[in-house]
Amino acid sequence: MIVSAALCPSPPLLATELTGRADILPDLRTACTAAIAHLLAATPDVIAVVGAAQETATWNPDNRLDLSAYAPVAGGHGKPGLPLALGIGALLLDEAAYTGRRILQAVDESAQPGDCLWLGRGLAAAAPRVGLLAIGDGSTRRGLAAPGYLDERAIPFDDAVQQALRDSDMAALAAIDPDLARDLMATGRAAWQVLAGAFADASPATDITYAADPFGVAYLVATLT
């Protein structure tokens, strides 16, 4: 069963090697660090990281994000690079010095909600005590300067996701429209629905610790117990 869960976003800029000499979004980093600490405090047997990718697949837990894909000067580590969301999850676990068992589960970014929920139920059953780290972002179309430009539907969409979390309403998360999410470039949709499946009928206590769009992308950090 799920003993704790955390939501974190997946901008590459969470890797400090990529942001140059500036300290970018220290408050977001702090929130992510705290969320991982929350996850680990429940002493899970395994941490399952879930994030969207081109296809549903389980990745080798030793793999990491290939920073050189984003900054060639950063150099590679010789291991196959993880999809971004899983790579950021692995990075956050590394930064917390977590060396325990981990499952790196990619979910097809266009997977139907039912498939996501099913995947979540499977992860919840992976061990007696599972910590779930769902990595993904909200809309990328929240303003004229946003990477995805402005879409008027973006802010209501992100507000609805936040409300569902705040209400611990897993059914509402499960009901997010995949087509709308795709239109809004909300890469977190599939991972959130995996999370909803993992909690099944439970109503975990949720705490949203960061919700902002400093660069036009909705970043959300939350913990669920």
Added chain:
Amino acid sequence: MGDVEPRPLRLGKKQFPPEQLLVMAIVNRTPDSFYRPGDTWDTSAALDRVHAAVAEGADILDVGGVPAKPGPEVTAAEEIRRVVPFVAAVRAAYPDLVISVDTWRHEPARAVCEAGADLLNDTWSGWDPLLANVAAEFDVGLVCSHVGTLTPRTRPFRPYFTDVMADVADRVLGLAERAVKAGVDPARIVIDPAHDFGKNTWHSLELTRRLGELTATGWPVLLSASRKDFVGETLGAPVEDRLAGTLAVTTVGAWLGVRIFRAHDVKATRQALDMVAAIRGDLPPARAVRGLA
């Protein structure tokens, strides 16, 4: 000249790694230098220039009391009067700043070393052999430059070379060797092809193109091209309109391994060098967010 490892560079109290690109800011204590003559003739204006240069990222200050071009005589005593109190004032204000003095005579050289100078910029290519002895005595640095057949404060008249780079390399490496024999710390020796000095524009362009041959010797190379005539002739630009050309020379030099850049325009030079350093991968961007959010 085979490629050898870049040599360490020590100036003043500091040691600079080979990949670090250094800006040497020009502060003239003259009424008649070629660019903005008399701009820092007044002591307080000169000190203001120092403060600005440091704030804009200068690593080294180059103080000169005698213009390179011909003109009214400046005696050694007058040069000392112009430069020494100023060096002392800068040293008092900036205990760790590397101070270079552009001089060719050993009397002013000795006096500035006593006042706290760290580097003797011998633009006139060892005209006074005692300069190296002063550098050795005070354990300060020495710039070994090339001027062809010129004597101090004269202009080139029909200079020619079979191979200008070979002539430059022969001279500056010979001077460096002489300096080491005189007891100068090898880690404090810098070589300078001295663009425009005893050269026509074609020669200076050739030297710029072939700077890699000088940097391959391992000695730290100083590039002194700021707003010089070869830039002006190349672009058909008067002295006040030579910044872009200067920065192009600066960029090419940095790419070819030059480590010190003597400059009037500190901020622009610093930016050009930081850009080159970032392209080389030696300096991360100040801030990288584009496409990473």
